[in-house]
Amino acid sequence: MSKSSDDDKPHLAGKVVTISDVSVEAGVSITTVSRVLRGDTKLSIREETRERIFAAVKKLNYAPNPAARSLRTSKSMAIAIILPEAENPAYAPIIRGAQSAAVENGYSLLVSYCGENQTADEIYRNLALNLRVDGLLVTTSQSEDEEILMPDAAGVPTVLVNRRTKAQSSFVIVDDSAGARLAVEHLISLGHRRIAHLSGPLTHYNSAQRVKGYTTALKEAGIDPDPALIVESGYLAADGRTSTQKLLNSCEPLPTAIFCNSLLVAAATVTVCRDNGLKVPDDMSIVSLHDGTIAELIYPPLSTVRYDLFEMGRQATFSLLDLIGGDGSEKKQTVLAPVEFIKRESSTVPRQVSVQLKR
Amino acid sequence: MSKSSDDDKPHLAGKVVTISDVSVEAGVSITTVSRVLRGDTKLSIREETRERIFAAVKKLNYAPNPAARSLRTSKSMAIAIILPEAENPAYAPIIRGAQSAAVENGYSLLVSYCGENQTADEIYRNLALNLRVDGLLVTTSQSEDEEILMPDAAGVPTVLVNRRTKAQSSFVIVDDSAGARLAVEHLISLGHRRIAHLSGPLTHYNSAQRVKGYTTALKEAGIDPDPALIVESGYLAADGRTSTQKLLNSCEPLPTAIFCNSLLVAAATVTVCRDNGLKVPDDMSIVSLHDGTIAELIYPPLSTVRYDLFEMGRQATFSLLDLIGGDGSEKKQTVLAPVEFIKRESSTVPRQVSVQLKR
């Protein structure tokens, strides 16, 4: 008998109150309740009646069943954000931003990590077909234009977050070129002329933009960009380690400053420089894109270009909701400006005599 | 005409294929399709028929409508994880762990941040009543036993993650007492006798356990715990800063080592020690609970006790699914062991002469 869980632990079944209960309690029809509760426009109801309905709702502790509503309206009121497997702390504020914007509009946010054993195809298919989310926020698939098109192709409104492709999709990005300029111009103003850049894969739009901003800033200062000073890295600490070491090993003379593409990479760069006997910032200035808690926790504290990642998540969600609510013509491509350059202690004027590595 | 979005952009409506389409295509009844697709046990169907059904599903690209299924079964196949507002990186692996376990079992994971403007009450209510999630993973409400009981009281299966209360709820925690012992014993083995502890609020179960482990380890080594060496802190970098400064200001003689309750706090402690002219680890050894990327990015790299937070998220989810699937009798209280102590460079033998702060 303890097995007939239907009666023992009703959970949310059985005692659940439906719209019909409310209509009985309020002495009106189901239709009226539904209309009042959804705030139906073109509805002129007696104030007294509407109050009676709200009273009944409150008394019975009623909440509409989302599954029933969803079945009827073909909208799940859920969106999903697809994230790479990576531990990059930059995603946390994006998620929080997206979540806040979603709930403000009555939507739920599903998180979905793009695991090893799933192709982008499978993920989109699962989210769109199986879960029937109303829209997708995509932070993965940086380079593969084809893949990124799929959700749109699958008919699910999609906006790219911190990504863009050549395709006509909605996206929200930060102007990485401007971000890179901010960082590099700071270094130049300090007197640096030999500035290296640890970039992401150059096939990624973001990384290409950063390289562009970096190059432009150098040229504007009359400095000829040295290809040897750009090393293609990833976005994580491990990437930063290997690429910094590579830079230090292969570069002659050494740069006096390094501009890194992410906090994690920059933190790793500081570490590797120190391991190689280079003092930061005296022997090597280091600046980074993004900003976050760890910028102030490492030593020396990192000079960074702050991006408002929380806002990016919010904006992306707003664009997505527009897309969902609209007729498909409201594709929006938002480019946020980097917030500011934050000078901390990882950057300073270059030494007069350039340092040499003991090899 | 471009406004009649029903026809222009069918999205997922109109061209959507239902179980009935499949049944027609396969030449069987709807019931049969449903049974085959759900892998109904006690079903003996001709192999040829079942294949015909699967072929039809594939051909039509059919996926069951979760809303319809949900409406019928009163299960949403969604669980939610409730997180504090905090930026603590420790939550990332928990989320990923929970998400992986959820999808493995056909569930979706909703994330919900406990914002300023929402009481725990509202959150539980929203999740349970409005969204009808099947279960809740709660990482908030560390001290308020009452609040934490609410979801259970509201009839939604709940498991606490990295939290526990006196109440009879399911939870998954790491043995914080053992974790603290690992850290403190390491320090003792190095020769430290005056060891401080930056703890979380003592009303929190976790923090109390850590203090207990800390105290026990000291006593076992014949060291009398000095209450002045325990300072109540929070879990974030800012908390670590203020509490470390407080410790350094108020303590005479200074401790030779500090045991911190979280990575962020430890990182901040290192910073503050340095700002006060203390060399880490020579003047001050620092060890921390948890482990994560930043442990190796700060200087000096942090000695830590590693917790498997990803696994904690997974275990919690499994317990939750048990709870959801069961009759309510499967409350499970899981205590994970800390994985290991990781010796890095932030801890070493104490100096012979204890340091003095220049005040």
Next chain:
DNA sequence: CTGAAAGCGCTAACAC
């Protein structure tokens, strides 16, 4: 201005 009734797509008795 309000109500009756027809489903949305699916599952689960209950028949045959």
Next chain:
DNA sequence: GTGTTAGCGCTTTCAG
């Protein structure tokens, strides 16, 4: 072994 049928709770024409 397989099919019929009655809803799950809601929205939404269409009547009145």
